[in-house]
Amino acid sequence: MKGAVVGTTRGVHIFVAVYSEPVPSAERDVVKAVVPRDSPRGMTAIGVFFFFGALMASLAGTTLLWPGTVLDRMWALNPNAYEQLAPLGRTVGSVFLALSGALAAAGVGWFKRRVWGWGLAVVIIATQVAGDWVTIFMGQLVRGGVGVVIAGALLFYILRPRVREAFRRGAGLSTL
Numbered sequence: 476m477k478g479a480v481v482g483t484t485r486g487v488h489i490f491v492a493v494y495s496e497p498v499p500s501a502e503r504d505v506v507k508a509v510v511p512r513d514s515p516r517g518m519t520a521i522g523v524f525f526f527f528g529a530l531m532a533s534l535a536g537t538t539l540l541w542p543g544t545v546l547d548r549m550w551a552l553n554p555n556a557y558e559q560l561a562p563l564g565r566t567v568g569s570v571f572l573a574l575s576g577a578l579a580a581a582g583v584g585w586f587k588r589r590v591w592g593w594g595l596a597v598v599i600i601a602t603q604v605a606g607d608w609v610t611i612f613m614g615q616l617v618r619g620g621v622g623v624v625i626a627g628a629l630l631f632y633i634l635r636p637r638v639r640e641a642f643r644r645g646a647g648l649s650t651l
Contacts, residue, residue, distance in 0.1 A: 517632060518585075518641070521596070524629075525582035529575045536571030539564055593633065593642040600630045 538546045539560060550557035560567050581599055584592015607622030632638065 518638070521629065521633065522582050522585040525578045525585060525596070525599075529578035529582060532571045532575035532578060535560075536568045536575060539568030539571060588642050588644075590642050593639065596633055597630070600626055600633065604630055 534546060534549060538544065538549065542561070542564070577595065577599065581592060581595040585596055586592075603626040604623060607619045607626055610619030610622060613619075
């Protein structure tokens with residue numbers, strides 16, 4: 476294991492570890508064990524979407540709770556969001572970290588085909604649809620409309636009877 480200190484903020488060193496040896500095959504097999512072999516691409520994509528969302532929410536939460544780190548550079552991708560969120564700092568940062576936990580839990584439950592994972596996915600995506608409708612009513616028709624279409628399509632997919640049934644059975648996903 477190798478690593479380097481990439482920055483210091485408020486007296487805390489930020490250390491990045493680098494694994495410099497090939498990953499043993501047993502560790503690669505963990506992914507195969509988590510994602511069912513007969514999992515359709517749509518089911519896999521939604522699970523990956525939850526983990527990606529968890530990563531992004533944790534990055535946003537971290538930078539809002541502890542500003543001034545090297546991670547602040549990511550806000551160059553969306554400076555308008557930073558201008559709106561930065562004044563709310565710790566409050567919004569904590570909410571983002573909670574959202575990150577919920578998204579990660581949904582991803583785990585989704586890939587393990589647990590009924591609670593499916594239910595959490597429905598709640599998260601339905602909340603997104605509701606938020607997109609609010610965006611439309613606030614006058615941002617294109618942004619909200621695109622959000623409603625995308626999140627609505629995801630919600631439609633996960634509410635299909637065959638998808639629900641996959642979570643009741645926990646297997647037999649090849650017909651989705």
